[in-house]
Amino acid sequence: MIELNQLTIKETREGLARKKFSSLELTKDCLAQIKKHNKKINAFITVCEKEALEEAKAADKTISSQSSALSHQPLLGIPIGVKDLYLTKGIKTTAGSKVLDDYLPQYSATVVERLERAGAIIIGKTNLDAWAHGSSGENSDYGATRNPWNLDYVPGGSSSGSAAALAASMCLAATGTDTGGSIRLPASFCNLVGLKPTYGRVSRYGVVAMASSIDSIGHFSRSVFDAALILNLTAGYDPHDATTPKKEVPDYTKEIGEGVKGLKIGIPSEFFGEGLDDKVKEIVEGAIKKMEELGARIIKISLPHTQYALAAYYIIQPSEVSSNLARYDGIRYGFPREKFADEAKRRIMLGTFALSTGYYEAYYLKAMKVRTLIKKDFDKAFSKVGVILAPVSPTPPFKLGEKVEDPLKMYLSDVLAVPANLAGIPGLTMPAGFINGLPIGIQFLGPQFSEELLFQVGGAYEQATDWQQRRPKL
Amino acid sequence: MRKKTKTERRNPKLTKATVAHVASLANLKLTSQEKAKFQKQLSAILEYIALLNEVKTDKVESTSQVTGQENVFRKDLVEKGLIQDEALSGTKEKHQGRFKIKAIFE
Numbered sequence: 001m002i003e004l005n006q007l008t009i010k011e012t013r014e015g016l017a018r019k020k021f022s023s024l025e026l027t028k029d030c031l032a033q034i035k036k037h038n039k040k041i042n043a044f045i046t047v048c049e050k051e052a053l054e055e056a057k058a059a060d061k062t063i064s065s066q067s068s069a070l071s072h073q074p075l076l077g078i079p080i081g082v083k084d085l086y087l088t089k090g091i092k093t094t095a096g097s098k099v100l101d102d103y104l105p106q107y108s109a110t111v112v113e114r115l116e117r118a119g120a121i122i123i124g125k126t127n128l129d130a131w132a133h134g135s136s137g138e139n140s141d142y143g144a145t146r147n148p149w150n151l152d153y154v155p156g157g158s159s160s161g162s163a164a165a166l167a168a169s170m171c172l173a174a175t176g177t178d179t180g181g182s183i184r185l186p187a188s189f190c191n192l193v194g195l196k197p198t199y200g201r202v203s204r205y206g207v208v209a210m211a212s213s214i215d216s217i218g219h220f221s222r223s224v225f226d227a228a229l230i231l232n233l234t235a236g237y238d239p240h241d242a243t244t245p246k247k248e249v250p251d252y253t254k255e256i257g258e259g260v261k262g263l264k265i266g267i268p269s270e271f272f273g274e275g276l277d278d279k280v281k282e283i284v285e286g287a288i289k290k291m292e293e294l295g296a297r298i299i300k301i302s303l304p305h306t307q308y309a310l311a312a313y314y315i316i317q318p319s320e321v322s323s324n325l326a327r328y329d330g331i332r333y334g335f336p337r338e339k340f341a342d343e344a345k346r347r348i349m350l351g352t353f354a355l356s357t358g359y360y361e362a363y364y365l366k367a368m369k370v371r372t373l374i375k376k377d378f379d380k381a382f383s384k385v386g387v388i389l390a391p392v393s394p395t396p397p398f399k400l401g402e403k404v405e406d407p408l409k410m411y412l413s414d415v416l417a418v419p420a421n422l423a424g425i426p427g428l429t430m431p432a433g434f435i436n437g438l439p440i441g442i443q444f445l446g447p448q449f450s451e452e453l454l455f456q457v458g459g460a461y462e463q464a465t466d467w468q469q470r471r472p473k474l
Numbered sequence: 475m476r477k478k479t480k481t482e483r484r485n486p487k488l489t490k491a492t493v494a495h496v497a498s499l500a501n502l503k504l505t506s507q508e509k510a511k512f513q514k515q516l517s518a519i520l521e522y523i524a525l526l527n528e529v530k531t532d533k534v535e536s537t538s539q540v541t542g543q544e545n546v547f548r549k550d551l552v553e554k555g556l557i558q559d560e561a562l563s564g565t566k567e568k569h570q571g572r573f574k575i576k577a578i579f580e
Binding site: 103104106107198199200213214239242243245305307308310311312314315322326329330331332333334337338340345346348349350352353356363365366367368369370371372373375407408411422423424448449 | 488492493496497499500501502503504508512515516518519520522523524525526528529531534535536537538539540541543546548556560561563564565566573575
C-alpha cells in the first residue's frame with residue numbers, strides 16, 4: 001500500500017472527502033518521516049509539529065461537519081513545506097542566514113496567507129541557500145541539504161529544502177522562489193514537478209527580496225494537476241505588490257488532459273551546445289521524441305543571445321541583491337552585517353561595484369539592454385511556436401563540495417535556467433529520466449502568462465511517462 | 475604609460491584597494507584574508523561578465539519592467555499597519571518605545 005505522505009494532493013483530497021483517512025493521520029505520517037530522516041537530509045530549518053497537529057485536527061473537524069469544506073478550501077488538511085524565505089507570522093523566518101537567526105515576522109507573505117486561507121497546514125520552514133543565493137543548497141548557514149536520491153549529492157538550490165522535503169515524502173507540496181533557476185534546478189535534481197510562474201503572476205509581498213526585477217514565486221509538487229491547483233490559489237493581483245497585474249486568473253487545471261496534437265514545440269539549438277552532458281542530452285532528446293509521438297510538431301528554433309544570459313544575470317541580480325540586502329542593519333530586527341556569510345558578501349560587493357560611480361552604464365545598464373535582446377529572442381520564437389522544450393541543467397546532479405570553492409563554476413549550473421528569468425516567462429520542470437540513479441528534468445517554457453498552456457503540455461507529457469511515480473529509497 | 479586597451483577601459487582590473495573601497499561602501503567589514511580571496515573570486519566573475527562587451531547595444535532600450543507594467547497607482551487610503559509594540563518586537567535595543575541606534579554623528 002502506498003503511504004499517505006506519498007500521495008498527490010489530488011489523491012489526498014479524494015481520500016479525505018471519502019473519509020478513507022484523516023488529515024491527522026496524514027500529518028502524523030509526514031511528521032514521522034521528518035523525524036526519521038531530517039537529521040541526514042536537513043530539509044527543514046523549523047518544524048511546526050504542535051501547530052500542524054492542531055491544524056490537522058481542526059481540518060478533520062471541519063471536513064466531518066461540512067461535506068463541502070474541501071471544495072471551498074482546496075488544500076484543507078494538506079501539509080506543505082514553506083521555503084524559509086517566505087515570512088510566516090510568529091514562525092521563525094531565517095532566509096537561511098544567521099543574520100535573521102531569531103527573526104519572528106509580524107506578518108505573513110501574501111502567498112502564505114492565501115495558502116492558509118485555502119486550508120493548507122504549514123508543517124515547517126525549509127532550508128535554502130542563504131538569501132536564496134546558490135544552486136546547490138550548500139550556501140545555507142544552517143548546513144547543506146542532501147539529495148534524497150543519493151545523500152552524497154546536492155538537491156539543487158536555492159530552494160533545496162523544499163525539493164528535498166517533498167522528494168523525501170515529508171510534505172505533499174512545497175513553496176519555492178526562482179530568480180535564476182532556484183525552483184527548476186532542484187525540481188530537476190529531485191524528480192519533481194516545479195513551476196516558475198511569469199514574473200508578477202504571483203505576489204512577492206512578504207517574500208525576502210533577492211533581485212526584485214526577476215524574483216518569481218512558485219512551487220514544487222508531485223503532479224502537474226497539483227501545480228495548477230496551487231497556482232489557482234497563489235496567482236493574481238495583490239495591492240501590496242505593484243508588479244502583479246489585474247489579470248484574470250483562469251482555472252489552471254482546466255486544460256490538463258487536452259493533449260498536444262498539432263502544437264508546435266520549439267527546440268532552441270543554443271541550449272544543446274557545448275557543455276551539455278551527453279547523457280542529459282539523450283534524456284532531453286527522448287522527451288522530444290515522446291512529445292512528437294503525442295502529436296506535437298517539433299520545430300528547430302534559435303535564441304541567439306542565450307550565451308549572454310548568465311553574464312547579464314550576474315550583473316543584474318547582484319546589483320539588485322546589494323540594494324535589497326542594504327536594509328539589513330540589525331537595528332529593527334535580526335543581527336548586524338558581520339553575520340553575512342561569504343556568498344552574500346560576494347554578491348553584495350559585486351553589485352555595489354557594478355552600481356558604483358562610473359560603472360553603472362558599463363555594467364547594470366549594459367546588462368539591462370542585453371536583457372531586452374534576450375526577451376526579444378523569446379518573443380520572436382513564440383511567434384513561431386507555442387512552447388519551448390529544453391534541458392534545465394547542463395549536467396546531472398553534482399556531489400556536495402564539488403563546486404563550493406569556485407563560485408563561477410557554481411553560477412554556471414544555472415546557465416540554461418536564467419534566460420527565462422530575464423525574459424519574465426514561465427517555466428515548468430518535469431521529471432524526464434535518471435542517470436546512475438539520479439533524476440534529470442526538462443523544462444517547458446512559454447510566453448508570459450501562458451501557464452495554462454504549460455500545464456496542458458506538461459500534463460500530456462506526464463500522462464505518457466511514469467518518471468514521477470518513482471520515489472527515492474531512504 | 476601604456477595605453478589601455480578597450481577591454482581594460484570597460485572592465486578595469488579589480489584591485490585589493492577597490493575591494494576594500496566597495497566593502498566599505500556596502501558596510502561590510504572584511505579581514506585582509508577575505509579581501510584577497512574576494513579579489514580573486516570577483517575578478518574571475520568580472521572576467522566572465524566581460525563577455526557582454528561582444529554584444530552591440532547602442533540602439534537597444536533597457537528592460538527594467540519585463541511584463542510592461544507602468545505607472546501603477548493605488549488609492550491613497552490609510553491601511554492598518556503594525557502597532558508600536560509589534561514594530562518594536564524584533565529589536566534588541568529599544569528606549570521608551572523607540573528603536574535605539576548607535577550615534578551617527580560623533
